[in-house]
Amino acid sequence: MTVPPVAESVPVRTESGSNPPRAIQGRTPWALVFERLRHDRTAVVSAVVVAVIVLVALGAPLIAQIVGHTPDAQFRETGLSAAGIPVGPSRAFLFGTDDLGRDVFIRVVYGTRISLLAGVVASVLAVMVGVVIGLASGYFGGHTDTALSRLMDVVLSLPYLVFAIALVSVVGPSLGISIAVIAFFSWASVGRVVRGQALSITQKEYVEAARSLGAGDAHIMFIEILPNVLAAVIVYTTLLIPAAITFEATLSFLGLGVVPPTPTWGNMLSESMAYYKVAWWFVVFPGAALLLTTLAFNLLGDSVRDAFDPRHDQTFAAHPDAGA
Amino acid sequence: MIRFLARRIGFALLVLWVVATAVFLMYFVAPHNVARLIAGRQATAETVALVRHRLGLDLPVPVQYGRFLLRLAHGDLGYSFVNSESIGAIIRRDLPVTASLALGGAVLWLVIGVGAGVLAAKRPRSALDRVTTGLSLFFYSMPTFLLGELFLLFLFFRLYMAGIRFFPPSGYVPLSASVGEWARHLILPWLTIALVTAATYSRLVRGSMLDVLGEDYIKTARSKGLSERRVTYRHALRSALTPALTQFGIDLGTLLGGAIVTEQVFGLPGLGREAVLAITTEDLPLIIGIVILASAFVVVANIVVDMLYAVLDPRVRVES
Numbered sequence: 001m002t003v004p005p006v007a008e009s010v011p012v013r014t015e016s017g018s019n020p021p022r023a024i025q026g027r028t029p030w031a032l033v034f035e036r037l038r039h040d041r042t043a044v045v046s047a048v049v050v051a052v053i054v055l056v057a058l059g060a061p062l063i064a065q066i067v068g069h070t071p072d073a074q075f076r077e078t079g080l081s082a083a084g085i086p087v088g089p090s091r092a093f094l095f096g097t098d099d100l101g102r103d104v105f106i107r108v109v110y111g112t113r114i115s116l117l118a119g120v121v122a123s124v125l126a127v128m129v130g131v132v133i134g135l136a137s138g139y140f141g142g143h144t145d146t147a148l149s150r151l152m153d154v155v156l157s158l159p160y161l162v163f164a165i166a167l168v169s170v171v172g173p174s175l176g177i178s179i180a181v182i183a184f185f186s187w188a189s190v191g192r193v194v195r196g197q198a199l200s201i202t203q204k205e206y207v208e209a210a211r212s213l214g215a216g217d218a219h220i221m222f223i224e225i226l227p228n229v230l231a232a233v234i235v236y237t238t239l240l241i242p243a244a245i246t247f248e249a250t251l252s253f254l255g256l257g258v259v260p261p262t263p264t265w266g267n268m269l270s271e272s273m274a275y276y277k278v279a280w281w282f283v284v285f286p287g288a289a290l291l292l293t294t295l296a297f298n299l300l301g302d303s304v305r306d307a308f309d310p311r312h313d314q315t316f317a318a319h320p321d322a323g324a
Numbered sequence: 325m326i327r328f329l330a331r332r333i334g335f336a337l338l339v340l341w342v343v344a345t346a347v348f349l350m351y352f353v354a355p356h357n358v359a360r361l362i363a364g365r366q367a368t369a370e371t372v373a374l375v376r377h378r379l380g381l382d383l384p385v386p387v388q389y390g391r392f393l394l395r396l397a398h399g400d401l402g403y404s405f406v407n408s409e410s411i412g413a414i415i416r417r418d419l420p421v422t423a424s425l426a427l428g429g430a431v432l433w434l435v436i437g438v439g440a441g442v443l444a445a446k447r448p449r450s451a452l453d454r455v456t457t458g459l460s461l462f463f464y465s466m467p468t469f470l471l472g473e474l475f476l477l478f479l480f481f482r483l484y485m486a487g488i489r490f491f492p493p494s495g496y497v498p499l500s501a502s503v504g505e506w507a508r509h510l511i512l513p514w515l516t517i518a519l520v521t522a523a524t525y526s527r528l529v530r531g532s533m534l535d536v537l538g539e540d541y542i543k544t545a546r547s548k549g550l551s552e553r554r555v556t557y558r559h560a561l562r563s564a565l566t567p568a569l570t571q572f573g574i575d576l577g578t579l580l581g582g583a584i585v586t587e588q589v590f591g592l593p594g595l596g597r598e599a600v601l602a603i604t605t606e607d608l609p610l611i612i613g614i615v616i617l618a619s620a621f622v623v624v625a626n627i628v629v630d631m632l633y634a635v636l637d638p639r640v641r642v643e644s
Contacts, residue, residue: 150335150338153335153339154338154339154342157339157574157619157622157623157626158339158343158619158622159577159578159581159582159615159618159619159621159622160578161578161582161584161585162581162582162584162596162599162614162615162618163343163346163615163618163619165584165599165600165603166347166350166599166603166611166612166615167350168603169603169606169611170350170351242465246465246467249467249469249470250467250468250469250585253467253469253585253588254584254585254588254600255600255604256603266469269469269470269473272473273473273589276473276476276477276481277481280477283473283474283477284477287470287473287474290467290470291465291466291467291470294465294466294467295461295462295465297465298461298464298465299461302461
């Protein structure tokens with residue numbers, strides 16, 4: 001555990017005057033983390049951006065209703081020029097239109113849903129698998145540890161993008177498959193971190209105490225050890241989400257993720273490849289949405305990590321796109 | 325060292341075996357009528373049966389698996405379903421493109437990433453550090469295909485319209501044909517890969533440099549009267565490079581097996597683009613060949629990196 005379980009005291013100010021000295025206030029590690037985050041400007045701004053993105057995803061149908069365009073509606077009259085070329089941003093189409101005369105703004109708004117869904121669900125899945133395997137590996141040790149560690153090493157040394165596209169080509173592209181593939185290639189890094197921490201926590205006296213009181217393996221793993229690796233898990237999850245979002249967008253870009261006409265940022269950017277010379281908005285707006293989202297999550301993740309462990313300056317995760 | 329190496333090679337073989345088994349299961353046991361695929365849609369049942377027999381698909385699965393592994397062990401990757409070209413020949417044709425892209429990109433990202441990391445670590449919390457850290461996070465968050473597309477839009481197209489016709493939008497010129505043209509066609513792809521990847525390195529190097537600069541042996545080096553430059557580059561950077569080196573093995577190995585996204589964006593006829601193409605044409609042997617080759621590159625790169633540790637950091641030698 002990175003956060004020491006001691007209460008920090010508020011410095012007692014002895015001011016001359018009638019104000020009585022403030023009482024020493026005990027605070028839990030979680031409250032401390034929250035307090036640090038609240039005073040971190042980057043954290044607050046990126047959290048607000050993430051919140052807005054979530055709201056946009058949830059309110060997509062509402063936004064579509066207000067604008068009066070659905071994501072799949074093709075405006076052949078107003079959305080395409082006489083020569084059949086997409087029209088630029090205007091009052092009617094805030095972000096312009098695409099090659100089929102569809103509203104890029106509404107499609108970007110709807111794309112938020114896929115990106116968040118894929119990013120969050122895949123990360124949560126990966127974290128759950130990673131935590132269980134990492135805990136088991138670190139707690140049981142011995143042959144179990146060797147076998148599970150080897151397994152994690154193997155998964156980590158697969159060239160994942162080639163592998164992912166090969167996998168998708170067998171089963172056919174869909175959102176569910178994308179999520180499964182992303183989770184499959186992400187759990188091992190979580191597992192490795194959790195294993196490392198579980199390994200040392202297993203040696204602690206309180207784990208021994210729990211065992212001597214008759215606690216079972218599951219109890220020790222999930223009640224005694226898990227809460228102490230939670231900080232690392234939370235940090236990892238926040239940093240995994242943007243990586244998963246990028247992964248999903250890349251699969252969609254390659255035509256191996258969510259299939260059109262469902263709008264995703266990845267497949268919009270893929271379609272825009274043929275039109276960037278005549279329609280910059282077709283590239284720039286979905287691209288900006290994607291970049292803003294990954295940037296906000298990464299900034300938030302960095303801040304969360306710093307809040308849990310203020311001394312640690314920088315850790316890292318491999319670039320989500322490494323080797324692309 | 326020899327025992328260590330033997331263990332690493334053992335692990336590499338394990339990975340390759342897992343990969344081979346996975347692709348075998350994926351393609352030959354999964355419900356996918358390979359014979360039908362090759363014979364074509366109009367083929368009669370007899371023709372399909374004949375193709376099945378010739379491919380050995382009528383044999384029991386374990387026998388097929390054994391034959392598959394045996395062929396692989398001999399380096400035989402089979403023939404393309406699409407045009408019967410040998411997979412080995414296709415790979416030999418595409419590899420120079422991918423290698424040009426990966427190696428050039430690697431040089432660039434090492435220079436940018438390590439340089440930025442060292443500069444930032446030398447003056448923590450300075451303006452320079454803040455700018456570097458900010459830029460790192462920006463490019464770290466940038467999907468490769470997006471950066472490539474933005475380069476095409478702004479550096480190729482906008483400049484082209486403005487009369488500066490320097491960057492080509494796509495294509496590849498072999499090194500043997502013209503060194504200048506080769507480089508000119510690869511500048512944008514190199515930059516794309518390098519900027520996105522360098523971000524990881526500058527973060528890694530900055531972090532480990534900060535750790536190392538606080539160590540006792542650095543104080544010793546300084547108190548011996550060594551120049552600051554020598555302390556930074558000879559003493560500190562050497563051991564601070566270890567985590568970056570691990571990452572480098574993975575990144576370069578992965579890229580050599582196909583820079584899928586970059587090749588796709590810039591229309592470079594390398595292994596990555598071949599893999600994507602193979603998927604649309606359902607050319608199973610080609611996909612399998614590329615997946616296995618890509619995995620081999622990663623495991624070999626990892627072994628090379630492990631050996632480089634000892635060269636880079638004298639302490640590793642003592643410990644092992």
